[in-house]
Amino acid sequence: xxxxxxxxxxxxxxxxxxxxxxxxxxxxxxxxxxxxxxxxxxxxxxxxxxxxxxxxxxxxxxxxxxxxxxxxxxxxxxxxxxxxxxxxxxxxxxxxxxxxxxxxxxxxxxxxxxxxxx
DNA sequence: AACGTGACACAGC
DNA sequence: AGCTGTGCCACGT
Numbered sequence: 001x002x003x004x005x006x007x008x009x010x011x012x013x014x015x016x017x018x019x020x021x022x023x024x025x026x027x028x029x030x031x032x033x034x035x036x037x038x039x040x041x042x043x044x045x046x047x048x049x050x051x052x053x054x055x056x057x058x059x060x061x062x063x064x065x066x067x068x069x070x071x072x073x074x075x076x077x078x079x080x081x082x083x084x085x086x087x088x089x090x091x092x093x094x095x096x097x098x099x100x101x102x103x104x105x106x107x108x109x110x111x112x113x114x115x116x117x118x
Numbered sequence: 119a120a121c122g123t124g125a126c127a128c129a130g131c
Numbered sequence: 132a133g134c135t136g137t138g139c140c141a142c143g144t
Contacts, residue, residue, distance in 0.1 A: 011141065029126090031127060034139090039139075040139090041126085041140080042141075043125095043126040043127060044140075044141085045124085045139080045142085047125030047126065048123090048124055048142065049125095049141090051124080059125080063125090065127065070125055071125035075125090
């Protein structure tokens with residue numbers, strides 16, 4: 001139903017595609033993805049999109065701007081997200097990513113979007 | 119067709 | 132310095 005089949009779900013699908021590009025051992029924020037899609041303030045939509053994301057989408061690599069694993073509530077296991085991140089090499093403490101800035105993965109940069117080239 | 123919800127972000131208090 | 136309120140945009144009912 002609310003899969004990629006939705007014609008209006010272009011935004012929805014774009015989020016999946018972006019998150020899918022996140023390398024293991026890296027994390028990104030909803031705002032970064034939303035901003036990359038063109039709507040920095042629609043970070044909520046990013047989470048909503050991941051809500052229907054398939055397992056091929058690294059939704060567990062997406063955290064909020066503070067590095068908090070806020071999305072763990074939508075996972076089958078409340079600690080599954082944290083455990084999985086640590087398994088990929090991302091240190092997590094109390095459902096928070098340590099050195100978040102260091103592990104932060106920006107789609108705008110990784111995907112080659114010349115934003116600051118000016 | 120309209121209202122409510124939602125895994126956020128930012129400004130104000 | 133932490134909490135509340137509002138804004139954002141799309142999906143769900």
